[in-house]
Amino acid sequence: MTAHPSPAAAPSDGPRPARTASRVLVLNSGSSSLKYQLLDMADGGGRLAAGLVERIGERTSRLKHTCLATGETRRHDGPVADHDTALKAVAGELSRDGMGLDSPELAAIGHRVVHGGMFFTEPTVIDDGVVTEIERLVPLAPLHNPANLTGIRTARSLRPDLPQVAVFDTAFHTTMPEYAARYAIDTRLADRYRVRRYGFHGTSHAYVSRATARLLGKAPEEVNVIVLHLGNGASASAVRGGRCVDTSMGLTPLEGLVMGTRSGDLDPAVIFHLRRVGGMSMDEIDTLLNKRSGLFGLCGDNDMREIQRRIDEGDAGARLAFDIYVHRLRKYLGAYYAVLGTVDAVAFTAGVGENAAPVRAAAVEGLAGLGLAVDPESNAAPGDGARLISPAGARVAVAVVPTDEEWEIAAQTYAVVRKGD
Numbered sequence: 001m002t003a004h005p006s007p008a009a010a011p012s013d014g015p016r017p018a019r020t021a022s023r024v025l026v027l028n029s030g031s032s033s034l035k036y037q038l039l040d041m042a043d044g045g046g047r048l049a050a051g052l053v054e055r056i057g058e059r060t061s062r063l064k065h066t067c068l069a070t071g072e073t074r075r076h077d078g079p080v081a082d083h084d085t086a087l088k089a090v091a092g093e094l095s096r097d098g099m100g101l102d103s104p105e106l107a108a109i110g111h112r113v114v115h116g117g118m119f120f121t122e123p124t125v126i127d128d129g130v131v132t133e134i135e136r137l138v139p140l141a142p143l144h145n146p147a148n149l150t151g152i153r154t155a156r157s158l159r160p161d162l163p164q165v166a167v168f169d170t171a172f173h174t175t176m177p178e179y180a181a182r183y184a185i186d187t188r189l190a191d192r193y194r195v196r197r198y199g200f201h202g203t204s205h206a207y208v209s210r211a212t213a214r215l216l217g218k219a220p221e222e223v224n225v226i227v228l229h230l231g232n233g234a235s236a237s238a239v240r241g242g243r244c245v246d247t248s249m250g251l252t253p254l255e256g257l258v259m260g261t262r263s264g265d266l267d268p269a270v271i272f273h274l275r276r277v278g279g280m281s282m283d284e285i286d287t288l289l290n291k292r293s294g295l296f297g298l299c300g301d302n303d304m305r306e307i308q309r310r311i312d313e314g315d316a317g318a319r320l321a322f323d324i325y326v327h328r329l330r331k332y333l334g335a336y337y338a339v340l341g342t343v344d345a346v347a348f349t350a351g352v353g354e355n356a357a358p359v360r361a362a363a364v365e366g367l368a369g370l371g372l373a374v375d376p377e378s379n380a381a382p383g384d385g386a387r388l389i390s391p392a393g394a395r396v397a398v399a400v401v402p403t404d405e406e407w408e409i410a411a412q413t414y415a416v417v418r419k420g421d
């Protein structure tokens, strides 16, 4: 089993599980999907079950459930009307494996919640007041928070007596200093409309920065790490002594790096220009920048594997998309190096970061003056655990550190519910 770093200590109040209970069900509820994992925290977070309900609300919904103890996978196709029905179906699958929601071993349910604003700085036991606060944040995350709330409401109705904990994507970034979190716009307007840089992927940045410290044989407080979370969505963070001091996503996940389908940074005047000169509506521009930009907008593909294949065949469009992607990444790497002053490690994570050796090599190429380099053999070697890819004796460690957001949510949830025992 993968060795995991310890989660940050978390506070607690609210209902408590039975002393022997050590399992945590992690729910990640999206607008039309419900992903889940059941982990046993007494066993270091070993996975007992995992699954996904897709296309909720459509006629072609699909449930895929795997019991990791037996290795059995079950699939069900057919309409799943809503999240309530989806979670009941998941509960049914878990019951079939003897791990239902009524099991005394279930300690808590941990919910991924995308936006916690400035209000939620830590994992939080959910009560009616917390639900109301998450609702108040819907204007900041109109797609995500309502979906997360649906999962919370359904789970609370099924197990009202069980502690349920919200783990926020934004929480890890609430330690950013004001000068990193504020945009240079009118302060009163910014405050009135809660316009500031919140950052996302926080659960991953928290997990990976701690796992990187562990890889170096140090405590998180002893190291400065730049985390590059490169998935379909992508973000960078500068983590000083275990605390985030800057991150590339902002008010929404649109800011920062070039992503699969999101533009990342651009001059805000591009929006005025497309509105005034291009005659596009705000909704059209929103869709353009979030869903039809980034790698996809540049070359028609958002999957780095496909882009690499096309580059190998000499495709100039794919090459340019790759170069733009890497150029932005290098700019953030340099910026966060300057923000931190001294850097102990750069950690690559998520789908691209963990798998695309050419991206990692290009990101640090020519940066030996900053102590940054990759060893070509280690970089190219396949592997599935946290590993160093920098040459022996390098001033700055460069590492591949697989992220595990579900484990982190489970660990934070468990820490909250055990704290008061």
Ligand code: ADP
Pocket: 230, 231, 232, 233, 260, 302, 303, 304, 305, 350, 351, 352, 355, 356
């Ligand atoms: P999400 O943000 O959806 O959680 P992931 O972290 O799973 O995304 O990353 C998905 C992306 O990772 C894919 O779109 C693809 O670009 C990239 N990816 C996955 N596997 C590989 C691979 N073997 N080589 C290069 N890129 C990969």
